[in-house]
Amino acid sequence: MSTAKTLTFTIDGKTIQAAPGQTIMQAADEAGFYIPRLCDIEGLRHQGSCRVCTVKVNGRTTSSCTQPAEQDQIVESETEEVLNLRRDLVRMLFHEGNHLCPICEASGNCELQAMAYRLNITQPTKFPYQQPVRSLDASHPDIALDTNRCIRCGRCIRASQDVDGKGVFGYVGRGVHRSVGVNGDNLADTNVDITDKAIAPETCPVGCIIRKGVGFTVPIGEREFDLMIIGADIEGKSDD
């Protein structure tokens, strides 16, 4: 960070330094304090839609990926109240779509699954399963979309628009019908390419965007979140 860290605030009592203009999450990341998130990822503009990064700032809940850090803020993150809010949000995402971990290629690399483990959600929850009927787009030779697993995080949308300069993906519909659509009749009708940032394995947090022909190259049990809890990389960091 080139700008001087002239602000200080606390998260769960820990003092954090921040540069003006930084979000609470950015400052926390750099200080090695992990705040759970699904729609936010380094390198893409902040959206604040999944709400999993909800924290309490001076007693009011807000999304830490969009809320600017301010002097003397008192942020609560790992309190039981905030954790319960996050658990409900992660459960909602599970119940909204069709997430069948045992048969999903993304299992072990899936951030939704990993977040559930981090938050100690290990069994079906109180919410009703929506079991929506959603489409599979296998029209493209290199890429398939299984929208059953989409959590509407929009990371592919932002990556395609802002990094690839293409706009292959976009939101369509409203409310519970909001989904990620493609810029054409189907994926083969677009100028998407397997080398796009939007298609990169780290962009889609779940198993919606599938690279054909490369499945199961790493065995289950040896995948990213089989080996570490999500967020541990950030928690390993130190600001000094």
Place this chain on the structure above:
Amino acid sequence: MSHKILHKVLHDICAQYDNNQHRMMDVLLDVQRCLKCIDGEAMNHIASLLGCTRIEVEGVVSFYSFFSDTPKGNISIYLCDDIIDRQAGLKKNAKAFEDALGICFGQTTPDGEFSLDYTPCIGMSDQAPAAMVNDIILPNLTPESIHLFIQALRAGTAPEDLDGVLGDGNNAHDLLRSQVHNNIQVRGDVLLCEVGEDAGLHKSLSLAPADIIEQIVASDLRGYGGAGFSTGDKWGFATATQDTERYVFCNADEGEPGTFKDRVLLTERPDLLIEGMTIAGRAIGSEYGLIYLRGEYVYLKPWLEHVLEARRQKGVLGKDIGGLKGFDFDIRIQMGAGAYICGEESAMISSCEGLPGEPKTRPPFPTEKGYFGHPTIVNNVETFCHVARIMDRGARWFHAIGTSASSGTKLLSICGDCSKPGVYEVPYGISVQELLEMSGAKDICAVQVGGPSGHLIARNEFNRKICFEDLPTGGSIMVFASTRNILEIVDYFLEFFVDESCGFCTPCRVGNVFLKERIGKIRKGHAVPEDIDYLKELSNTIIKTSRCGLGQTSPNPVLSSLNNFPLVYSALVNENEDGLDTNFNIQDALEESRHLAKHRSYIYDPDFGEG
């Protein structure tokens, strides 16, 4: 239609808006009007003409209710489906439409002449049941009148020429010729009394902009949209910015079910509104104003355009206003297209930029970075009207009306089980009981104050007062007689929020669906005490984690009914004595296998073997 003609039509429409992507709403409204449909081919072509991607066009088309990617009829009928209409006999009217047209809701007649759809509250709850037929409103419908209207439409009568009694006041003006009635029941001392022509504007011309803001601050004027933010402070924030390209937006997207008072102001006090906006332009140093008019009020557009033009001719809008050199301010009308969320100020700004009506991330607030990143003040119709009156009569005069924390009068839209539904201009501080007496409401068990996102109160609270310190409201007052089903009302409100959530954030998109599901379970009598805890916890999560006011208030119908009508719930909730999972419904679960097996269940269907 051949490709060539389609492309020519789209080319001409886009050219009217300089092929400007940010005028997407206007382009799509015109395309929908002209072609009755915006399909994939049209979206592709619009995208190439506007220089954007098809998915961006599709994102907008699929967001707003009045755009359709399948053909609507030459005459598109939207029957208002809200709780007031339901209680006023929606079902028999719906059936009359279906019978007369030979189609179901959601369908278009094979000849392409008619389409039939439901739409939420169209701002006519005082003359329900009502429907939109293309651009016009047909209020006070009965099955008989519906059959006559359809007969006439089939015979070639244009919707605007349909027989009916014209409304009062300006509704009968040649540019409106509308059957909508004002139903002004009480005229207060600020807006609905006689008002001087541009008296506030003329007094403002001699003041420095900062002095105007000072007067507005001194009056303690608070926004009339419901949230009650200080108008003077809002304007002050906008002027404190370095950016001198600033905007004055009027929120005429009156979408809160049960409210219709802005409709009456737009009909009877458009000059006052525009005067107020012009004063705001002077105060914050803005040259551009915009009125965001809800799609349902499109019948008012020619009338408002006329008023704007007349004001330009009079020199009180446009260049050198009132002869003051360099005071330039003009206004355009932006039509909406059926999306309640656009009443949220930043969602409205998104819509004006040619985007889906999604709220923006705050901070920054619109007063700092609004329309295309420029400082933008968004105020309600009623707020701007008050501004003009305050500048005429003075802050002290205004401040003397109402209560200590709520100055002035409030326009209330009262509807439901009362003999005199309509608009009431009353001082802040009036009690709910007084309103019920005024409006001829008898044997009332519940009053919904402030629309679905407000409060559902019971008899023991009818002494509460309408004001920011007690019961705030944007204007909607729905009264329900003791024969009404409280849970039907709650269920409807949740359905409304499910349909109108923009879907951007998880809790509002998904959580409201879960709330509605559980209220449905309670209505069926399947609920157990744990379901009440579930509703409270889920409501808490939705309120605390939603991104904008919609989700932060959408559980209110659940919470306020649980609080104020506990007996309604306890009558329907039973202890789970057999220990079975009450959330599992064997009959629902069997439906798919019944369908696949093409016979009924031996164990679970008593009529096994009969079909």
